Amino acid sequence: MLKKQKINGIHWIDGVGLSDKDIVKTLEKYKIHELDLEACLEGNQRARVDKYDDYTFVVYHYPKYNRATKVYELNEFNMFLSKDFLITFREFPFSRINKVFENYGEKKVSGESKKLKISTGYILYEITQAMLEKMFNMIKNIKLDIKNLEKKVFEKGNSSLVKEIMIKKRNIVVLKHMFKPQVALLKQLEHIVNELYAGEMEVYFEDLEDKLDQILSDIDILAEYIDSVEDAFKAMIDIKTNFVLKVLAIFSAFLLPLTLITSFYGMNIELPTWTTPDFVYILLLGSVAIMFMVYLFLKKTGKF
Secondary structure (H helix, E strand, O other): OEEEEEEOOEEEEEEEOOOHHHHHHHHOOOOOOHHHHHHHHHOOOOOEEEEOOOOEEEEEEEEEEEOOOOEEEEEEEEEEEOOOEEEEEEOOOOHHHHHHHHHHHHHHHHOHHHOOOOOHHHHHHHHHHHHHHHHHHHHHHHHHHHHHHHHHHHHOOOOOHHHHHHHHHHHHHHHHHHHOOHHHHHHHHHHHHHHHOOOOOHHHHHHHHHHHHHHHHHHHHHHHHHHHHHHHHHHHHHHHHHHHHHHHHHHHHHHHHHHHHHHHHOOOOOOOOOOOOOHHHHHHHHHHHHHHHHHHHHHHOOOO
16 A cells, blocks of 8 residues: 655655565656665665665564564554655554554645645655554563463463463563664664754654653563563472472371282282281271371371
């Protein structure tokens, strides 16, 4: 899907899930460097800012949640920025950016845009802010998921939770690796935009840097949280395993005297008193007495 609009002489082109052919056709009149065009077509680029005389090429990375697999996928944003145009490409839809695009369309229709000082730098700020604000909601949801997972650990504590814990850990690692490189990217982008607009955008991009720092701090807290949940899960599994081993050991301890007696009297030889009619009762009572003594011993030593 390709959308275009012109606001106060600024061209904004927004493309979602475009084919290579559509991307090439969209960029052909803007004198885009062939390496940037290649990067845009190939995708999966590192977060970066490349400055040229006529434009700046920006690659952002933001997560897209896959509900089927419950993992975060890479949603790459490729942007071409100059004073006269802003071109944005991304693989997946993003409702908040659509809202920003629609808001500028409404301002244009109402005539409000003529009263405002609109620039590509400010539009870029709004796009970046929308993506970062979305991240705060995403982090809030992850925290809630981990809380629910923590409850399951203490309520169930079974091995089926291993997959859930591993998915959460993987997602947090993905988010950390996705956003950490963008700290330097934002600082570099702030410098470029300030040069382009004589320092007018400095305050706005400092605000973005603060939000990104907060996001990274929250991600670190989530990493510690899921680690503590994993430790609790391992402890619960160890406790259950030890309990099972304890029961088996006690059961074996009770059976040991009986095993000894039956193996002794199971030999095919004549033994003392084995022909006595009442001996079987004596044997049973003796076995019960031995088991009772084993029980008292285990009780006294705290093993039972």
